[in-house]
Amino acid sequence: MTTALAPTAExxxxxxxxxxxxxxxxxxxxxxxNPVVIQMLGxxxxxxxxxxxxxxxxxxxxxxxxxxxxxxxxxxxxxHIANEVRITSYILxxxxxxxxxxxxxxxxxxxxxxxxxxxxxxxVANCLLLGRAEAFAAKVGIPRxxxxxxxxxxxxxxxxxxxxxxxxxxxxxxxxxxxxxxxSYEPWVFMVLPPGGFxxxxxxxxxxxxxxGRRKRNxxxx
Amino acid sequence: xxxxxxxxVSTLIVNNFTLVMFLGLCSFFGVTAKVETAWRLGLAxxxxxxxxxxxxxxxxxxxLSRAPFLRTVAFIVVIASGVQITEMAVKKYFxxxxxxLGIYLPLITTNCAILGLALFQTSRxxxxxxxxxxxxxxxFGLTLALSLMASIRERLELADVPAxxxxxxxxxxxxxxxxxxxxxxxxxxxAE
Numbered sequence: 182m183t184t185a186l187a188p189t190a191e192x193x194x195x196x197x198x199x200x201x202x203x204x205x206x207x208x209x210x211x212x213x214x215n216p217v218v219i220q221m222l223g224x225x226x227x228x229x230x231x232x233x234x235x236x237x238x239x240x241x242x243x244x245x246x247x248x249x250x251x252x253x254x255x256x257x258x259x260x261h262i263a264n265e266v267r268i269t270s271y272i273l274x275x276x277x278x279x280x281x282x283x284x285x286x287x288x289x290x291x292x293x294x295x296x297x298x299x300x301x302x303x304x305v306a307n308c309l310l311l312g313r314a315e316a317f318a319a320k321v322g323i324p325r326x327x328x329x330x331x332x333x334x335x336x337x338x339x340x341x342x343x344x345x346x347x348x349x350x351x352x353x354x355x356x357x358x359x360x361x362x363x364x365s366y367e368p369w370v371f372m373v374l375p376p377g378g379f380x381x382x383x384x385x386x387x388x389x390x391x392x393x394g395r396r397k398r399n400x401x402x403x
Numbered sequence: 404x405x406x407x408x409x410x411x412v413s414t415l416i417v418n419n420f421t422l423v424m425f426l427g428l429c430s431f432f433g434v435t436a437k438v439e440t441a442w443r444l445g446l447a448x449x450x451x452x453x454x455x456x457x458x459x460x461x462x463x464x465x466x467l468s469r470a471p472f473l474r475t476v477a478f479i480v481v482i483a484s485g486v487q488i489t490e491m492a493v494k495k496y497f498x499x500x501x502x503x504l505g506i507y508l509p510l511i512t513t514n515c516a517i518l519g520l521a522l523f524q525t526s527r528x529x530x531x532x533x534x535x536x537x538x539x540x541x542x543f544g545l546t547l548a549l550s551l552m553a554s555i556r557e558r559l560e561l562a563d564v565p566a567x568x569x570x571x572x573x574x575x576x577x578x579x580x581x582x583x584x585x586x587x588x589x590x591x592x593x594a595e
Contacts, residue, residue: 221432221571222429224425224428224429224431224432225425225426225427225428225429225515228425228428229424229425229426268483268509268512269480269483272479272480272483272512273476273479273480276475276476276479277476279475280472280473280475280476283475284472298526299519299522299523299526302474302475302518302522303426303515303518303519303522305475305479305518306479306512306514306515306517306518306519307515308429308510311512371583374586375422375423375424375425375582375586376579376580376582376583376586377579378425378579378582379575379576379578379579379582380575380576380579382575383571383572383573383574383575383576383578383579384572386570386571386572386575387567387568387572387573387576390567390568390570390572391567394566394567
């Protein structure tokens with residue numbers, strides 16, 4: 182059995198994460214290692230549910246919940262999970278929390294739950310979760326793992342909310358369902374359709390690259 | 404148009420898994436730098452999709468009707484095993500391909516297209532034959548999207564673009580245009 186599982190036995194991301202305070206762990210996920218605009222992880226929910234701010238926000242918060250829960254349990258069991266079956270174990274921990282989040286959302290906000298549809302259980306397949314479990318939570322203590330999960334989740338929520346605000350504003354002229362663009366605004370329907378998702382994220386990435394490039398040039402000029 | 408043929412065409416182009424439904428975007432952006440790797444990964448995905456469709460149908464028919472809350476957990480375990488089997492087969496019979504795909508082969512487990520297929524097939528109540536046709540359509544749709552994107556990106560390598568757009572920004576705008584092209588099929592079949 183060991184040989185059969187050998188392909189995934191060596192760590193996908195080698196080395197332990199450098200030491201940092203809990204606050205630094207939280208902040209890194211929001212800024213320098215933002216899952217969406219920097220690492221490009223978790224692309225599917227990022228584009229599929231960001232046509233409305235309410236959906237984007239709900240997806241971000243649900244993912245944060247799963248990230249914190251999975252970080253806690255992966256870190257808690259990190260000395261007990263055999264190396265050969267660790268990916269499967271992480272996936273099972275994540276799937277348990279996703280089921281919890283799915284049922285809680287369906288019980289409290291049935292409208293949003295229906296709007297997200299299959300994308301709620303699809304949080305399991307968000308590479309961000311497995312990526313952080315493997316690269317971070319499995320190698321550090323519980324406080325840091327939870328802090329990293331929370332930071333990454335918040336960074337994810339922030340990007341999703343920004344993206345969905347942009348798309349809802351341009352595509353429907355509303356924010357959270359309230360009209361803000363005035364009656365004369367002609368909705369740019371393209372933005373709420375699938376191609377608009379790619380386009381909006383492309384714009385976001387281009388502006389991030391532009392700002393980053395300017396900052397680098399300013400530093401060099403000084 | 405018969406039901407089965409319609410399911411196939413619908414998942415292949417009208418509701419293309421990657422470009423219209425946003426499933427499997429990680430590999431869509433990660434492995435589309437070269438055409439050859441892209442369509443081979445598409446085929447590896449198709450095999451896993453087929454295995455998953457059959458297993459998910461049996462699980463739905465005999466096990467999950469008694470415990471629907473275990474759906475997500477059960478599907479992901481089936482998929483993880485399916486990926487493991489495919490990985491072993493690829494390593495044994497196509498070692499070169501195994502090295503080319505690298506980390507993206509085990510990462511098929513977290514390809515949302517696979518889990519998405521199992522979930523959609525459940526919510527649409529497909530029978531076994533329909534599920535298999537659905538998996539073929541989804542797999543070829545993925546392969547089509549990956550190969551198209553990879554061919555465009557190979558050309559983009561030679562283009563002179565502004566420094567800001569050299570990384571993923573431009574790729575996303577290109578993906579947007581591709582998706583827009585596929586939107587042209589929207590509404591096809593809705594009159595039936």
